Each structure stands twice: as structure tokens, then as C-alpha cells.
Amino acid sequence: DAKTTQPNSMESNEEEPVHLPCNHSTISGTDYIHWYRQLPSQGPEYVIHGLTSNVNNRMASLAIAEDRKSSTLILHRATLRDAAVYYCILVGGTSYGKLTFGQGTILTVHP
Amino acid sequence: DADVTQTPRNRITKTGKRIMLECSQTKGHDRMYWYRQDPGLGLRLIYYSFDVKDINKGEISDGYSVSRQAQAKFSLSLESAIPNQTALYFCATSDSLLPETQYFGPGTRLLVL
Numbered sequence: 435d436a437k438t439t440q441p442n443s444m445e446s447n448e449e450e451p452v453h454l455p456c457n458h459s460t461i462s463g464t465d466y467i468h469w470y471r472q473l474p475s476q477g478p479e480y481v482i483h484g485l486t487s488n489v490n491n492r493m494a495s496l497a498i499a500e501d502r503k504s505s506t507l508i509l510h511r512a513t514l515r516d517a518a519v520y521y522c523i524l525v526g527g528t529s530y531g532k533l534t535f536g537q538g539t540i541l542t543v544h545p
Numbered sequence: 546d547a548d549v550t551q552t553p554r555n556r557i558t559k560t561g562k563r564i565m566l567e568c569s570q571t572k573g574h575d576r577m578y579w580y581r582q583d584p585g586l587g588l589r590l591i592y593y594s595f596d597v598k599d600i601n602k603g604e605i606s607d608g609y610s611v612s613r614q615a616q617a618k619f620s621l622s623l624e625s626a627i628p629n630q631t632a633l634y635f636c637a638t639s640d641s642l643l644p645e646t647q648y649f650g651p652g653t654r655l656l657v658l
Contacts, residue, residue: 468645477549477635477649478588521587523645530595531576531644532603535587 438522443540446512454507454539456522461502466525468533469496469507471518478521478535481507517543548572549650551636557656558626566621566653568636576644577619578637579603579611581630582652588635594619595641626657 439457446452458467468483482489482496484505489496495508509516521538549570558564568577575596580588580603590603592611600611608630612620623630633654637647 466645475652477637477652478647479649480646483645525645530593531578531639531647532590532593533588533645533647534604535580535589537585537587 438524438536440520440522440536440539442537443542445542445544446509447544448514449511452509452512452516452541452543454509454520454522454541455504456506457504458522458524459503461524462526464526467496467498467502467505468523468525469494470521470523470533470535471516472521472538473515473518481520483525512541512543514543514545517541549636549638549648551634551650551653553653554651555654557658559658560627562626564623564626564655566623566634566636566655568619568621568650570617570636570638570648570650572638572640572648573616574638574640574648575616576639576641577613578639578647579609579619579621580635580637581605582633582635591621591634623655623657626655628657631655631657 469481470478472478484496497506519538552567578593579591582588594600594613597613610622635652636650639647
């Protein structure tokens with residue numbers, strides 16, 4: 435399975451944009467890029483996913499590099515509630531829904 | 546009401562005891578999953594079920610068994626609990642059309658003494 439690399443931790447200030455990077459240099463053509471986050475004392479929560487084009491939803495935006503070897507999750511205006519561990523996960527066509535969670539990035543948001 | 550519920554939320558047991566963790570969902574999803582989370586290791590898949598008659602082992606199934614009693618219910622059992630099964634356990638569900646978009650329960654914190 436293709437692996438992802440994320441920074442261990444990042445910090446942001448409230449109401450500022452946050453760009454969370456993910457490297458996946460061995461991604462295959464059929465791998466989707468999924469992002470989940472885990473708030474303190476909660477189960478993981480789906481954030482967004484994409485294949486090639488940039489994606490937007492009510493929670494975040496996903497920017498995918500043209501060569502697909504990296505992607506960035508963008509939180510447009512961080513709030514204290516966005517403090518969480520963010521996971522970047524590659525999902526292939528034969529994954530049958532199996533998610534492989536790595537270490538993720540711990541995001542700290544300062545007031 | 547929560548879409549995915551887990552019981553109990555916290556449990557302390559002793560080595561060698563049998564314990565069952567239960568998961569129920571009201572989302573109408575056909576797929577259900579059990580994960581465990583250990584500090585510094587992320588989440589790892591234990592078992593997954595595509596429907597009531599289709600159960601599959603995940604990455605770390607040794608020492609665990611599961612039962613899919615109905616589409617909405619998926620139970621995880623530890624036949625003889627051991628201390629290294631102390632962890633946070635999560636149940637998740639998804640629809641077969643979007644299997645990677647999973648909805649997680651609140652977790653069960655298990656301590657095996």
C-alpha cells in the first residue's frame with residue numbers, strides 16, 4: 435500500500451487559515467486521497483476526499499498537486515474546535531473500505 | 546441521538562476474562578468495522594463486515610472474534626482478555642457505495658488488568 439507522510443504537529447492561531455500537508459509520492463493512479471480528523475476523546479470524523487481535482491466542502495478544501503504526489507488540507511479559518519489529529523489516508527480501488535490510519539498531524543489552535 | 550453507539554464506554558476487566566463490546570448503528574449502512582487505537586500507533590483494523598453473512602479479518606484479528614447479529618449490530622469479543630489488549634476500541638459504519646466514508650462511534654476504553 436502507498437504510504438503517506440505528514441508532519442507530527444502544527445500550530446495555528448484562531449481565525450487564520452491552516453494548510454496541512456501530506457506527501458504520498460508512491461500514490462497509484464486509482465488511489466483516492468481521504469482526510470479524517472479526530473477531536474479529543476472522540477472517534478475519527480470524515481473531512482473530505484478527492485482523486486485529481488481540488489475539492490471543497492463545508493468543512494475544508496483539498497488541494498491536490500498536479501502530479502498527485504502531495505496534497506494539502508486547507509482550513510480557511512481555524513477555530514478552537516478544529517484542534518485535532520488530522521489523518522491523510524490513501525484508499526485504493528481494492529481497499530474494500532479498509533482505512534489505514536498513520537500517525538497524523540496534531541493541530542494546535544491558539545486563541 | 547447518535548448514529549453509531551458503543552457500549553460500554555469504559556470497561557475494566559481482569560486477565561483471562563471474556564468480554565464483549567457492542568456496536569449499534571441507525572444509519573442503515575451495510576458495512577461495519579472494528580478498530581483499536583493505541584497511543585502512538587494510530588487506528589488499526591481488527592475485523593470488518595460487508596453484510597450479516599460476510600465477515601473478514603483485518604490487520605490484527607488474533608485474540609478477537611466478532612458477531613454480526615443484524616445489519617445494525619456488530620459485536621467484538623475478547624475470548625480471554627490479556628493486558629496488551631488494553632486500548633481504545635472504535636466501531637465504524639459505511640455504505641457500500643462510499644465504503645471509505647466511515648462514521649465512527651464514540652469509542653470504548655478498555656483496561657485489562
